[in-house]
Amino acid sequence: MAFVILLSFDGYGQTAKSTLDGKKVLLVYGGWDGHQPKIKSDIMSQWLIQEKAEVIVSNSTEIYADSNVMYNIDLVIQIITMSEIKENEIKGLLDGIKSGIGFAGFHGGMGDSFRSNTQYQYMVGGQFVSHPGGQLNYKVHIIDKQHPITKGMKDYSVHTEQYYMHVDPNNTVLATTVFKSDAHQWIQGAVIPVVWIKYFGKGRVFYSSLGHAPKDIMQPESWEILTRGIRWAAESKFIEHQNLLNPIYEY
Ligand SMILES: [Zn+2]
Numbered sequence: 001m002a003f004v005i006l007l008s009f010d011g012y013g014q015t016a017k018s019t020l021d022g023k024k025v026l027l028v029y030g031g032w033d034g035h036q037p038k039i040k041s042d043i044m045s046q047w048l049i050q051e052k053a054e055v056i057v058s059n060s061t062e063i064y065a066d067s068n069v070m071y072n073i074d075l076v077i078q079i080i081t082m083s084e085i086k087e088n089e090i091k092g093l094l095d096g097i098k099s100g101i102g103f104a105g106f107h108g109g110m111g112d113s114f115r116s117n118t119q120y121q122y123m124v125g126g127q128f129v130s131h132p133g134g135q136l137n138y139k140v141h142i143i144d145k146q147h148p149i150t151k152g153m154k155d156y157s158v159h160t161e162q163y164y165m166h167v168d169p170n171n172t173v174l175a176t177t178v179f180k181s182d183a184h185q186w187i188q189g190a191v192i193p194v195v196w197i198k199y200f201g202k203g204r205v206f207y208s209s210l211g212h213a214p215k216d217i218m219q220p221e222s223w224e225i226l227t228r229g230i231r232w233a234a235e236s237k238f239i240e241h242q243n244l245l246n247p248i249y250e251y
Contacts, residue, residue: 029079
């Protein structure tokens, strides 16, 4: 099933030269079944293989504590909603990212993992807290039209969960959404990031809140942002560190 769906995306992969060729990517999935982590992992791994990346797939965070693996990879893609992580595992992951491994993900698989772990949230730059109204129509606004991840893209509409997130005010935000909630009147007009990037140590971090169901990942515009973001995050070890701190508050 996933394979058949993937075929329709072949065209997208060919629009840009694959920068993932030869990159070593660790894909880790698990957590809450409602987010279909195995199906999403299969979609991602098949695309990564098409991109000629070397892919290691694991269904356990235990692999983050394996220094032989972590020493050798360029990127982690994580698809784990909620669940928990052990101290030696989070240490392995965060030390790896600090040393230059990129970290990329979407929706709850990255933005709602290991809820009680503040060290993890510090690295991600945000945490899901609510999706008022459940599945609804809303717009994704592209606010940075220069960055390679969103260059040339226009605002577009989706029908899915609208993630209200608590975010690090120093993230570099590429896309946002406005809440028009009837259910939660007091947040009408609230603007919340949908796509952001940042560094954690030397590692590039990319997040998109789009991707509740497999169809949401594969909506062409969201897929384009996600795959460009993954390519960008995989470059930490190969492209000089840039300052991405983008404070929104004055002092
Ligand atoms: Zn969801």
